Amino acid sequence: MMSAIRDVPERPVPATKTGEGDGMDGSQTPAPAPGQSNYPRRDRLIAHLADAVGSVAVPHPTRVAVDGPPAAGKTTLADELAAVLRARGRYVIRATVDDFLFPRERRYRRGEFSAEGCYADTHDHGTLNRVLLDPLGPGGDRRFRCTVYDHATDTVLSPPLATAPADAVLVVDGVFLLRPELVDRWELRVLVSTAPDRTVDRAVVRERRVSSRADVERRWRERYLPAQRLYVATARPAEHADIIVHNDDPRRPIW
Template identity: 45%
Template sequence: MITPRERVLGRIADHLCGRFPGHPVRVAVDGITASGKTTLARELTAAVVARGRSAAHLTMDGFHNPRAVRHRQGRDSADGYYLDAYDFGAFSQLVLEPLGPGGDLRYRERIIDLRSDTPLDEPPVTAPEDLVLVVDGSFLQRELEWDEVVFVDTPFEVARERGTRRDAELLGGLEQAERAFDQRYHAACRRYLEEVRPADRASVVVGNSDVASPALRRIGGPADAVVNLFSYGTLQTPSVQIEHFGRTLVGKEDVLPGYRQDWVTITDPAVIEVSGTDRHPIVRHTGDPADTTAGTMLEVTAAELAAADIYEVDDYRRALVRLDSGADAWVYLASNNLKTPPPFSRSPS
């Protein structure tokens, strides 16, 4: 049985695997210092690979400025950390642009060894076209453009306790670590939250106060996003909508071509209680235009899409499809039927 953390990471991985923008998917894992970005990024990369998609993980530690630049405003300066820590220009030129529209797919993994403060001139890596590149770091929405942003939302008091314990030896003791977090790292992060509002701009928000049971708060777009979700089953039911979304949804009838409907027996008591049955429909891709599935295209917020992700059991994975109407929509498909994405999704978005 999968853990709550594995389930949330799996839903985010499903979302990323459903993206085929015509170039590698460039994903930022953003958040305040010691929010849990690096751990989540590594686990998310592994979850994408487990779904059969190419993935790689980079950390912005490999794109720090040299120590002389990072500390030129003072070792304890919050402004120095906010403005001088990373070489965002080099990262954009050497990573984001080669992996973006029209790029040559050749990107650098790092330009500096942070511990020794030594510049590196390593050869570029050639990315597969379907790569999902997951990058963790701070301030990632200040200057850079991404295809997806996962914001790891952790309260300052929780992150401070984690970070000071983690960095006490590196920073010369617990007292010194607490001072560094208060005066430099988290002071800079407070400026970032105020100026950029990164949680509102992110396409995915994960509450990470409890690392064993993170909360998927939003997925599929920024705070004001509205996305299409095609339902052929219980999400069309007003009682299910009210239970999970707090309202009945706006929708219109549509058809999913090239998919055949089947049935699955649900064992999750909570899902059975809300839906009123343990027998739920499920669809599988056949590619045969004679196979069609009727349903409803619903308009949902990114927060409601996250709620739908948590409602659906692990027999289902979310993917992006094109409906008969020509609209693109997310849909929950059989989890063992996602090896080949629909052809339209490989074209530029």
């Protein structure tokens, strides 16, 4: 039987579901105020991303992808961007691709450590497009859902529809967001890049209360990292990204 942590695959998190950690290194440090992280270079990055969002001129909500491998810092970056955009007066919809998972049985049908299964069987991109990205895109009615899957019960959800204003910003973080099924549905594409060994180290810190180091390293090296290599080889996300953030040192990112 799979352990509980493996039931939430491509962004494995502790039972508290803290995402990539409130701290930039995966720790549980309280989040700073918008634009005030005490790390000037990171503050400049977030301001630069917010400016890029502000420069988008479309008659529908602006859809922003924050893509990258697991434990690269996507969730933290997306949360910080959303906070700054809200501080600037924007209506922000915050979503994650891991709320569009296929049920557990399908996710692991090729095996618990299958890289191909990780890439092909994890997320329901058709539903993501149908209930979130397309309604907020050109010609959409702006009625959307941010989640269709319950991690705790492994069941499909159908929450009430919400309606976004035309000038809203959708910020979505997750893996594989620039693959062919999704790449044309974003107005701004941000790719967070981190050295593979650093993502493993961050994952060990993030999951230390629920998984052993050996278990985390095996899942990363047999499933998640090979799936990322498959993604890079087939989708070439760096060629589609508008902004690439090198996040080996989250306090001093390079872009």
